Amino acid sequence: MRRMTLRANTRHRFPTGLTGLAALAALSLAACGGGGGDSGGNTAAQSAATTASSQPDPIVSLTKSCSTCGAATESSYAGTDVGVWGYRNSTAGPADLQYAISGVAGKSIWLQLSNLGDAAVAMPTGLSSQMAAEMIAPQALSQASAEETTQRAIGEFNRAGWVDATRSSGDPMLSTLGAPAPLAASIGTGGLAEGATRSWYHTDGTQRPATLRKQIAASDGKVVNVWVETAEAANVSDTTVMELATAFAGSGMIYDRLLDMGGPVWGANSFGTSMLPAGMPVDIVVLNFNRDGKPYGTVGYFWGLHNFLKTKEANSNESISLYLDSETLSLGAADGLRSVKATMAHEGTHMQNFFRRQVSMGAEYAYDTWLEEMTAMQMEDFLSGIIVPGYNPIRDTRLPDYYRYSDYNCNLTTFTGFGASCESYAVSGSFGGFLSRQLGVGFFRDLLTRKAVGAKAVLGSAIKAADAAWSFEQALVNWRATTNSNMPLSRTPRGFGYPQWSDGLYTLPAIDPSAAVYTTLRKLPATAPSMLQAYGSYITPRGGSDGVYSGRVRVPAGVDLSVVVY
Numbered sequence: 001m002r003r004m005t006l007r008a009n010t011r012h013r014f015p016t017g018l019t020g021l022a023a024l025a026a027l028s029l030a031a032c033g034g035g036g037g038d039s040g041g042n043t044a045a046q047s048a049a050t051t052a053s054s055q056p057d058p059i060v061s062l063t064k065s066c067s068t069c070g071a072a073t074e075s076s077y078a079g080t081d082v083g084v085w086g087y088r089n090s091t092a093g094p095a096d097l098q099y100a101i102s103g104v105a106g107k108s109i110w111l112q113l114s115n116l117g118d119a120a121v122a123m124p125t126g127l128s129s130q131m132a133a134e135m136i137a138p139q140a141l142s143q144a145s146a147e148e149t150t151q152r153a154i155g156e157f158n159r160a161g162w163v164d165a166t167r168s169s170g171d172p173m174l175s176t177l178g179a180p181a182p183l184a185a186s187i188g189t190g191g192l193a194e195g196a197t198r199s200w201y202h203t204d205g206t207q208r209p210a211t212l213r214k215q216i217a218a219s220d221g222k223v224v225n226v227w228v229e230t231a232e233a234a235n236v237s238d239t240t241v242m243e244l245a246t247a248f249a250g251s252g253m254i255y256d257r258l259l260d261m262g263g264p265v266w267g268a269n270s271f272g273t274s275m276l277p278a279g280m281p282v283d284i285v286v287l288n289f290n291r292d293g294k295p296y297g298t299v300g301y302f303w304g305l306h307n308f309l310k311t312k313e314a315n316s317n318e319s320i321s322l323y324l325d326s327e328t329l330s331l332g333a334a335d336g337l338r339s340v341k342a343t344m345a346h347e348g349t350h351m352q353n354f355f356r357r358q359v360s361m362g363a364e365y366a367y368d369t370w371l372e373e374m375t376a377m378q379m380e381d382f383l384s385g386i387i388v389p390g391y392n393p394i395r396d397t398r399l400p401d402y403y404r405y406s407d408y409n410c411n412l413t414t415f416t417g418f419g420a421s422c423e424s425y426a427v428s429g430s431f432g433g434f435l436s437r438q439l440g441v442g443f444f445r446d447l448l449t450r451k452a453v454g455a456k457a458v459l460g461s462a463i464k465a466a467d468a469a470w471s472f473e474q475a476l477v478n479w480r481a482t483t484n485s486n487m488p489l490s491r492t493p494r495g496f497g498y499p500q501w502s503d504g505l506y507t508l509p510a511i512d513p514s515a516a517v518y519t520t521l522r523k524l525p526a527t528a529p530s531m532l533q534a535y536g537s538y539i540t541p542r543g544g545s546d547g548v549y550s551g552r553v554r555v556p557a558g559v560d561l562s563v564v565v566y
């Protein structure tokens with residue numbers, strides 16, 4: 001599914017003459033959180049320090065997390081490039097970390113905690129500091145609308161619910177090839193011509209009469225039909241219909257690129273008595289989704305229910321089809337058309353994933369929603385330069401929304417769409433855009449076709465195959481550090497950032513998180529959260545007195561601490 005919207009720290013000082021380990025030892029009574037902690041009169045901070053001092057000796061250094069970068073040594077910054085240091089607590093309990101980084105006078109300093117586990121953990125005490133007045137709470141997200149709830153229900157059907165429709169009277173899953181029902185055969189081969197009419201079920205259960213406005217053959221001969229709801233005929237011009245048909249089925253456009261990336265969108269399958277046969281056309285169906293007189297909201301969807309025969313799903317349209325919102329086309333002007341074109345790439349990926357993973361590989365190979373949506377947004381990213389020049393969905397929509405909605409502490413693996421606290425399209429999309437620019441199209445093809453069970457497992461193994469030095473966890477930390485700190489692209493070390501990527505056929509534009517379009521949107525948390533969500537993060541600015549940033553932090557089990565300086 002594709003949804004769119006309109007849319008002063010206290011510093012620690014070393015006593016004169018203290019250097020090296022002596023200086024670090026002097027920090028043993030410092031509040032947890034070090035260079036950005038509350039003042040000495042803060043009772044909670046003093047209590048945290050007392051607790052920390054009763055623990056075993058702390059770890060007294062970070063490790064460099066980048067090469068050929070501003071991290072000159074494990075305890076010093078030099079030059080002008082970004083420096084990144086880190087510590088990952090892989091133990092079963094909390095670890096006290098005590099450190100100092102010199103050479104940071106006048107630099108931006110950021111401390112980040114990233115939870116690499118699948119359960120929320122309590123944040124260490126003493127991290128919260130009074131933020132500047134402009135660092136206000138994030139823009140509130142509305143509760144998931146009925147529209148988004150419908151889209152999530154469709155996504156859940158595509159992921160797992162479809163399996164029930166392939167069963168008969170409690171018998172094991174049908175796997176016998178059979179002749180298609182007469183209706184399906186007539187739809188697939190009935191010699192339809194432009195001007196033909198038929199009705200289409202929409203998500204609200206209504207049937208919408210529509211007219212076949214354009215029929216075009218893709219490069220491999222696949223027939224692509226563009227239908228428009230008859231009641232919307234005057235609102236969707238022939239020019240717009242032709243734009244849609246060409247963007248999807250034109251040479252080297254969406255359909256060809258989908259095949260190049262991940263194979264066919266439908267084909268022979270082992271559910272012949274339940275599902276449509278191979279050789280079906282692709283139907284693009286333009287309907288007025290909710291008749292609210294406004295563009296955007298839900299712009300498009302793919303629903304695997306329509307791949308079934310009516311003998312299994314009475315409301316099936318018996319069609320390999322994707323659905324687009326007419327009001328976004330008619331009321332959204334040039335931006336609306338651009339959005340709908342990108343949506344065809346997005347929904348085409350859901351269509352392709354459904355056939356390739358669920359139907360062909362098996363139900364257990366379905367992506368979880370967060371990865372299903374991430375791959376669809378990655379496909380948009382790779383194809384946007386071809387189908388909508390000058391627009392990139394990650395750069396122009398997903399990353400701005402990440403900052404607008406302050407998605408730092410969102411659980412990557414729990415997809416909430418436009419939920420009350422997390423905008424998961426922005427989270428998954430921004431992470432996917434990072435991975436694509438770091439690892440390229442070969443990684444993306446592998447991710448689409450890799451036969452592994454479990455979304456995190458399949459993504460992790462694809463990342464490792466593309467870069468043996470990386471893992472899912474390392475990619476997540478590097479992405480959060482890049483995005484959360486607004487890391488300047490021109491000074492970003494290898495393994496971080498959103499650099500331009502190209503192989504001659506596909507090009508991903510570079511993205512600079514330090515650009516004003518992002519920094520003006522960012523709203524940092526006013527206080528540290530009590531819990532760090534699974535695969536979530538916390539970022540806060542720090543200060544370095546006399547050119548030294550020092551800190552003492554208790555790092556929970558399974559959490560990675562990063563320090564970014566630039």
